[in-house]
Amino acid sequence: MPGPRQRRTASVDGDARELILDAAEELIAESGFDATSTAAIAKQAGVPKGLVFYYFPTKSAILTTLIAERLPAEPLADVAGLVVTGEPESTLVNLEAALNLRDHHSSVMRVIIWREAETHPAVRAHLRRFRTYLHDATVEVLRASSPVAVSARVLDSCATTWVAAMFSVASIDRLRDLDGTREHREDLGGVARVVAAGLEQLGAAGA
The missing domain is CATH 1.10.10.60 (Homeodomain-like)
Structure with missing residues (x-):
């Protein structure tokens, strides 16, 4: 391959x-x-x-x-430098770029992790740590960049949405790698705008 x-x-x-x-x-x-x-x-x-x-x-x-x-459970030592104050959309884009989950190398490693997690407990544990890290890192940068105060529940929901989106587009990229059509990349910027808008709207509403 x-x-x-x-x-x-x-x-x-x-x-x-x-x-x-x-x-x-x-x-x-x-x-x-x-x-x-x-x-x-x-x-x-x-x-x-x-x-x-x-x-x-x-x-x-x-x-x-x-x-x-090659796909450490905690890939970034510090995410503070990714935060753009008052701009959660830009901050999310920065986080995704820094994680680089869409790189061919990263996508191959995720194929291995998802496949082997079914039969190897150590791989499952690594996958759980990795997802937890991504979620917690997203919560951290959203809290720091949000222009309004946001509840823990809203931050959790927004982070869950963003992590799912990152995994989804990375998986699509992997399929396009296999088909030789990788140049057509999904745009995460639109998802970042939706998450940022939801964060601000729900925060302002005191949800």
């Missing part, structure tokens, strides 16, 4: 660990974790099978490392 990311080779950077993770990411996204053997990962990476186990003592360690390092 070749994609926009250029596959590394040992002759390029000699980093066997990253080569192994690159290969695992590609093969697991394509065939699933259980159907991907360590031998196949080693072959794809162009390294001896023993080197795979040198870096990753178990096959499961490859999966957990891949997820932790």
